[in-house]
Amino acid sequence: MRLLDKTSPAFLYQQVIDFVEHQQKIGALSPGDKLPSLRKLSRQFEISVPTVKQAYIELERQGRVCARPQSGYYLTALQARTLKPRPAKWSHCAPTTVQCRSMIEQVHEAVHLPDTVALGISNPIQVNPPDKTLARLMRSVLSRVAEKAVSYGPPIGDAKLRMQLAFRYQDQGVAINPNDILITNGAQEALSIALQCVAKQGDIIAIESPCFFGMIELIETLGMKALEVYTCTEDGVCLDELASAIKQHPIKACLFSTAINNPLGSMKTDEQRQAIVSLLEHNNIPLIEDDVYSELYFSEQKPKPAQLYSEKGLVMTCSSFSKTAAPGYRTGWLLPGKYEEQAKRIKRAQSCSTAMLQQWTLNEYIQSGDYDRHLCVLRKKLIYNCERMRALIAEHFPSEVCISKPQGGSVLWVRCQSHVNTGAFFQAALEKGVSFAPGVIFSPSGKYANYMRISYGVQWNEQVEDAVKTLGELVFDYSFKQLDQQQAVLKSLDKKSDQQ
Ligand SMILES: Cc1ncc(COP(=O)(O)O)c(C=O)c1O
Incomplete structure (x- = not known):
């Protein structure tokens, strides 16, 4: 157990921050994990509760932990880029009829496919x-x-x-x-x-x-x-x-x-x-x-x-x-x-x-x-899964991808690069044993083609982690293919203009 160096010129609260960072580096703490309580750490390091609190508040200010009232402080997925309000230009809509019925049907059917990790359905009770x-x-x-x-x-x-x-x-x-x-x-x-x-x-x-x-x-x-x-x-x-x-x-x-x-x-x-x-x-x-x-x-x-x-x-x-x-x-x-x-x-x-x-x-x-007892446990487990899933997506998806930071529920809303059409690789994902919900089905006028909904209401296991990696690979593949195609088109246009 590391102890704080009380003779060091470094502030004690900074040493607590270093301790949390170290725990994360060696894998003792992962996104979604609860940090030791203020009281426990103050006893462990023989320092005051306000000093530990100062460290946690600073970590919270930096977005590295989040405080959950009456529960404690939790490590967040640091590298996850959070989806911000007004992500794209909002064009006013006219009343419309649904245009994405067949995709909705496919998402429903995928829920019952055998040997498929169902990240496309929101079924929070699976957590508990x-x-x-x-x-x-x-x-x-x-x-x-x-x-x-x-x-x-x-x-x-x-x-x-x-x-x-x-x-x-x-x-x-x-x-x-x-x-x-x-x-x-x-x-x-x-x-x-x-x-x-x-x-x-x-x-x-x-x-x-x-x-x-x-x-x-x-x-x-x-x-x-x-x-x-x-x-x-x-x-x-x-x-x-x-x-x-x-x-x-x-x-x-x-x-x-x-x-x-x-x-x-x-x-x-x-x-x-x-x-x-x-x-x-x-x-x-x-x-x-x-x-x-x-x-x-x-x-x-x-x-x-x-x-x-x-x-x-x-x-x-x-x-x-x-x-x-x-x-x-x-x-x-x-x-x-x-x-x-x-x-x-x-x-x-x-x-x-x-x-x-x-x-x-x-x-x-x-x-x-x-x-009510079950609801308490369910909420805690969902909070935990949410951060783990955000961290996993941030790790395996392209760095341009932004992820929602939900205030409840059991799903993440993920925005891919603007040229990515998530519906285009829905079937490929099913063939690889993963389902997700393509963004297009969340809008009757077909907005959100470059978004996807991923559920964290799952029993966490290795298959879930592999499924997220698979989705990340599909997003990478799709975006590379699109860029190759765009470059090929540009080249052929260049050639044509040279010949003229
Ligand atoms: C926002 C929302 N409303 C309603 C429903 C339907 O709920 P129920 O299964 O109770 O019919 C769902 C189910 O996914 C939902 O996500």
Whole structure:
């Protein structure tokens, strides 16, 4: 164990910084690792806690560590170039229909391919699967419910689960009654019902850009048009852009990830969320908030739902247990605001009810306290994986590549050089046993061709590391080939002009 040299002219805090650097050099600390606590290091080196803190603050200032409230200091991926706001010129969009359907289909299919490392799907629970606990609870439920296990459930869902959800919203200040909650088949059904409550074929729906491709497909399937609104890598959909879009287009509703955006990982402050709600309610435009990632925040506090700020009942909140517990259970919910009657009618017409066994199991899971304990572990592991993945991409991709620094969720948004078309090597990646999500599917108008979404919601192992290396090689290969082609074209143009 190295000790500090208290006779050296070097400041003690600088020696602590040297110690952290040394640990990193010898591989004892890697990106994503937690640094020893202030108290532990101060005891170890027999120096004061403020001295260690001074060193950590300096490392944080240099961007080499990040502080996670109530958790500690973590080593960041130093060499990763962070994606900054306004990466490219933003050209205002016209409402559009989807142009990338076949690529979306391929990404979905790739999820189930055998022997493929699925970096294209956002499935955070893989980091900490709660399958055993849920299986135990489901067995216990089954032993008690007898023939009810195979009967129809009420269209609005299990009363106890709705009660649990209401408590969780009430904790955040939302005055919601269990009867105001509708249980759905995942968040996707909640989004679909919400859209059908407020818009019809041909209507314009404002979405974030980039936007989760499931929303884009849904809008298209319902015959509506999507209008992309510029969304910042740090704090989500841009208020000014939204205000100007409202002036230019008859927007029927907005469909935004109000907590954490997929794929950007951006997160609004509660004040910014409130400002969006008041702008929309002032213009009588309903807001459909997609809240599926709100439990996977990396900051100190869970983001508040936009629902909290609604005064006119125009906010409809959609969420689910898919990103936190069990996507296969297909259990989500909708807070329909003032559209309660329409929502219940559409739910009955669309799918009658949602499977009960999963709802009873999830109710027990929350009630036991296991769900919240699981969420704590899940968040910690995601924070860790996030930095590891950023470091790995920075190591194996071209140095021009920029990587998002998410504030939650389970995906990274990666910008390659402008001439790279990530969709062009999607098949080649599958053949090499890796899937990813090409950027083009996150925009109905086909923006983001040089981007890719890579998931860090994975069980970390050697195959994951090899898969990232493979993706890096594909980006290198593609960019070299493109440059060769460009040079060949330039040469042939030179030749022609010589001959003239
Ligand atoms: C942003 C976002 N919204 C909604 C969904 C759909 O969630 P569910 O599986 O609960 O239908 C997903 C799933 O990937 C998502 O990423």
